[in-house]
Amino acid sequence: MTEHLVDPDVPRDLHAFIAGLPKAELHVHHVGSASPRIVSELAARHPDSRVPTDPEALVDYFTFTDFAHFIDVYLSVVDLIRTPEDVRLLTYEVARDLARQQVRYAELTITPFSSTRRGIDERAFMDAIEDARKAAEAEFGTVLRWCFDIPGEAGLESAEETARLATDDRLRPEGLVSFGLGGPEIGVARPQFKPYFDRAIAAGLHSVPHAGETTGPETVWDALTELRAERIGHGTSSARDPKLLAHLAERRIPLEVCPTSNIATRAVRTLDEHPIKEFVRAGVLVTINSDDPPMFGTDLNNEYAVAARLLDLDERGLAALAKDGVEASFLDAPGKARITDEIDTYTAAWLAS
Numbered sequence: 001m002t003e004h005l006v007d008p009d010v011p012r013d014l015h016a017f018i019a020g021l022p023k024a025e026l027h028v029h030h031v032g033s034a035s036p037r038i039v040s041e042l043a044a045r046h047p048d049s050r051v052p053t054d055p056e057a058l059v060d061y062f063t064f065t066d067f068a069h070f071i072d073v074y075l076s077v078v079d080l081i082r083t084p085e086d087v088r089l090l091t092y093e094v095a096r097d098l099a100r101q102q103v104r105y106a107e108l109t110i111t112p113f114s115s116t117r118r119g120i121d122e123r124a125f126m127d128a129i130e131d132a133r134k135a136a137e138a139e140f141g142t143v144l145r146w147c148f149d150i151p152g153e154a155g156l157e158s159a160e161e162t163a164r165l166a167t168d169d170r171l172r173p174e175g176l177v178s179f180g181l182g183g184p185e186i187g188v189a190r191p192q193f194k195p196y197f198d199r200a201i202a203a204g205l206h207s208v209p210h211a212g213e214t215t216g217p218e219t220v221w222d223a224l225t226e227l228r229a230e231r232i233g234h235g236t237s238s239a240r241d242p243k244l245l246a247h248l249a250e251r252r253i254p255l256e257v258c259p260t261s262n263i264a265t266r267a268v269r270t271l272d273e274h275p276i277k278e279f280v281r282a283g284v285l286v287t288i289n290s291d292d293p294p295m296f297g298t299d300l301n302n303e304y305a306v307a308a309r310l311l312d313l314d315e316r317g318l319a320a321l322a323k324d325g326v327e328a329s330f331l332d333a334p335g336k337a338r339i340t341d342e343i344d345t346y347t348a349a350w351l352a353s
C-alpha cells in the first residue's frame with residue numbers, strides 16, 4: 001500500500017482488500033501515467049525541457065490552477081517522449097504499475113498524433129507500443145488494449161491523422177479497440193468530429209469520447225448522438241440533466257468516472273461535491289478509473305478507496321464496482337468471465353478469513 005495514498009476515512013483493511021482486488025482500468029492516459037521516476041529520467045535525458053528532474057519538485061509541477069494549465073503541463077511531458085524507445089519504455093513501465101495494483105486488463109488512451117507530429121516514425125511508434133503490450137502480458141499477466149484519441153484542440157488535421165492511423169490496415173495495431181476524443185472541451189464542439197468517428201466505427205472500433213468533463217450536459221448529448229459514444233469519458237456534468245441520467249441508465253451507457261482527476265483539474269471543487277452519488281442513485285453504470293494517476297497524485301487503488309468513502313461501500317460493494325468495470329470493458333465474454341470469477345473467488349476468500 002502506498003502510504004501517502006491511505007485515506008484516513010477508509011479502514012485500513014478495506015485499503016488492503018482493494019490492493020488485492022483484481023480490477024479493470026478503462027480510462028487512463030498513456031503519457032499521463034508516466035511515474036515520477038520515468039518523468040525525471042526522461043527530463044534528465046532532455047535538459048532543454050522545463051520539466052523538473054527532481055521527483056520531489058514534480059509534486060509542485062503537477063499542481064494545476066485549472067484545466068488549461070493541466071493540458072499545458074501535460075504537453076511538456078509529451079515533449080519528453082522523443083524516440084520509439086521512449087515510447088516502449090513508458091508503455092512497459094505503465095503496465096508494470098498497473099500490474100502491481102492487480103489490474104488484470106487496461107484500456108490505455110494513446111494520442112498517436114502528438115508523437116507523430118513530433119517526428120516519431122508512425123511504424124516505429126506502433127511497433128513500440130505493441131512490443132511493450134506483448135512483453136507486459138507475458139511478464140506481468142496484465143492485458144493491455146489501446147484507445148487512440150483525437151486531441152480535439154489540435155484541430156481537424158489531428159482528427160484526420162488519428163483516424164488514418166487507427167484505420168489503415170498496414171498500421172493499425174492489433175491491440176487497438178477504441179477511438180476517443182480528449183483535450184479541452186471549451187470551444188471544441190463534438191459534432192465536427194463525427195466523420196472521423198464514423199470511419200473508426202466502420203473499421204470496428206468502439207466510440208469512447210471524453211464529454212462533460214469541463215462543459216455542460218449538452219456535450220454529453222452530442223457525444224451520444226453525433227459520435228455514437230458507447231461509454232463516456234468523465235460525463236461529470238450529466239448530473240445536471242435528469243433526462244440525460246435516465247437515458248444513460250436506460251441504455252446502460254457507462255460513465256468512466258475519475259474522481260481525483262476532477263478535483264486536480266478543478267472541474268469539480270471538492271470530492272464531497274463530486275456527482276458520483278447522483279450517478280449511482282439514477283442507476284447509471286459507474287466505472288472507477290484514474291485518468292492521469294501520477295499527475296493527480298493518485299492511482300487506481302486510491303480511486304477505489306475514494307469511491308468506497310463517497311458511496312459508503314464495503315467489500316461486497318467494492319467487488320460489485322470492480323465487476324462493473326469488467327462488464328463495461330471491451331474484453332470478449334470469456335475474458336470478462338475470467339476476471340469476474342477471479343473477483344468473486346478473491347472476495348469470498350477475504351470474507352471467509
Ligand SMILES: Nc1ncnc2c1ncn2[C@@H]1O[C@H](CCC(=O)c2cccc(C(=O)O)c2)[C@@H](O)[C@H]1O
Pocket residue numbers: 029032071074075078109110111113114115117149150151152153154182183184210213261291292
Ligand atoms: N482528463 C483529461 N481530459 C482530456 N484530455 C486529457 C485528460 N488527461 C489527459 N488528456 C490528454 O490530453 C491531451 C490533450 C492534447 C491537446 O489538447 C493538444 C492540443 C494541441 C496540440 C497538441 C499536440 O500534441 O501538439 C495536443 C490528449 O492527449 C488527451 O489524451
Ligand SMILES: [Zn+2]
Pocket residue numbers: 027029182210233291
Ligand atoms: Zn481522460
